Amino acid sequence: MTESPPVNGLPIRTLAEVVENRAEGGGGFCLTLSVPGWPGALPGQFVMISAGACAAVERWDPLLPRPMAVYRGHRPAEAGGTTEVQILFKATGAGTRLLAETAPGQRVRMVGPLGVGFPPPGPDQRVCLVGGGTGTASLYEWALQCARTQPVSVLLGARRAQELVGLADFEALGVDLRCATEDGSRGTLGRVTALLEPLLAEAEPGELSLYVCGPTPMMRACSQMAVRSGVRCIVSLENNMACGFGVCLGCAVPMTEGGFSLVCRAGPIYDARDVDWAGLP
Numbered sequence: 001m002t003e004s005p006p007v008n009g010l011p012i013r014t015l016a017e018v019v020e021n022r023a024e025g026g027g028g029f030c031l032t033l034s035v036p037g038w039p040g041a042l043p044g045q046f047v048m049i050s051a052g053a054c055a056a057v058e059r060w061d062p063l064l065p066r067p068m069a070v071y072r073g074h075r076p077a078e079a080g081g082t083t084e085v086q087i088l089f090k091a092t093g094a095g096t097r098l099l100a101e102t103a104p105g106q107r108v109r110m111v112g113p114l115g116v117g118f119p120p121p122g123p124d125q126r127v128c129l130v131g132g133g134t135g136t137a138s139l140y141e142w143a144l145q146c147a148r149t150q151p152v153s154v155l156l157g158a159r160r161a162q163e164l165v166g167l168a169d170f171e172a173l174g175v176d177l178r179c180a181t182e183d184g185s186r187g188t189l190g191r192v193t194a195l196l197e198p199l200l201a202e203a204e205p206g207e208l209s210l211y212v213c214g215p216t217p218m219m220r221a222c223s224q225m226a227v228r229s230g231v232r233c234i235v236s237l238e239n240n241m242a243c244g245f246g247v248c249l250g251c252a253v254p255m256t257e258g259g260f261s262l263v264c265r266a267g268p269i270y271d272a273r274d275v276d277w278a279g280l281p
């Protein structure tokens with residue numbers, strides 16, 4: 001087998017062919033795309049996908065693409081070949097509902113990979129990943145990579161068991177996996193922060209690195225808990241984006257030290273202390 005070239009993290013613009021679009025329950029879908037000339041992605045990077053398949057007639061409605069984490073498919077394509085890239089998404093608004101209707105053989109516009117990857121934990125640190133809802137999709141490949149070198153705990157939260165994203169894949173990793181659901185249908189009854197609290201309380205100074213992705217209120221809460229415990233916390237922000245490459249300014253987030261940062265270019269990964277959480281909706 002030929003070894004894949006290294007990931008350079010630089011984006012391409014292409015038409016990707018839908019291989020499979022599988023309903024996962026709870027309004028979730030797993031979209032598998034065959035991407036020609038895919039340069040690979042670093043865990044934490046994302047793609048912009050235009051909603052709705054390209055048919056015989058060019059369509060530009062809705063005009064704006066949607067940012068989606070690369071769930072699987074971080075290896076580059078071999079020269080002249082394609083790679084299968086998987087996206088996990090929930091059909092919530094106009095664009096994702098249209099994406100849910102795409103069928104095998106159709107093609108979607110895609111730009112990526114975009115943004116920066118997760119910074120590594122310290123060599124002797126335990127890693128704790130906290131995922132809420134579809135935010136979990138950003139964390140799977142990172143869990144896989146970290147688990148090769150250090151102990152990993154994964155805490156997943158959702159409203160109900162059906163909405164626990166990628167659960168079977170995380171189970172297959174063999175890491176310490178804990179779940180919380182707001183209706184108690186799987187794991188601990190309540191929010192994922194209830195699982196994080198004891199882990200933070202037990203952590204020795206410098207022992208733990210925390211990576212969080214999910215709804216803003218969840219990331220804000222995890223960030224505050226981590227700061228109180230003196231634990232390093234990295235977040236992957238999931239705000240709206242219109243262009244994905246620093247032109248529209250629609251993704252600007254306020255920073256603790258003043259000014260704004262463009263999540264599509266400087267992010268989506270940030271040290272939680274750098275984000276002015278009070279200024280986020």
Ligand SMILES: Cc1cc2nc3c(=O)[nH]c(=O)nc-3n(C[C@H](O)[C@H](O)[C@H](O)COP(=O)(O)OP(=O)(O)OC[C@H]3O[C@@H](n4cnc5c(N)ncnc54)[C@H](O)[C@@H]3O)c2cc1C
Nearest residue numbers: 064067068069089090093094095096134137238239242250
């Ligand atoms: C880095 C990143 C990774 C993500 N990964 C995933 C994932 O893996 N799975 C998943 O399900 N979701 C993911 N999301 C969230 C996902 O992008 C949104 O849920 C999705 O855009 C909603 O689209 P919609 O068509 O359902 O909703 P709609 O409400 O129809 O559309 C939302 C869209 O409106 C536009 N828009 C609205 N307000 C603004 C504004 N202020 N500035 C600019 N544009 C605006 C944007 O195009 C935005 O994407 C991710 C978000 C980010 C930033």
Ligand code: FES
Nearest residue numbers: 244246248249264
């Ligand atoms: S999404 Fe347009 S500047 Fe970031």
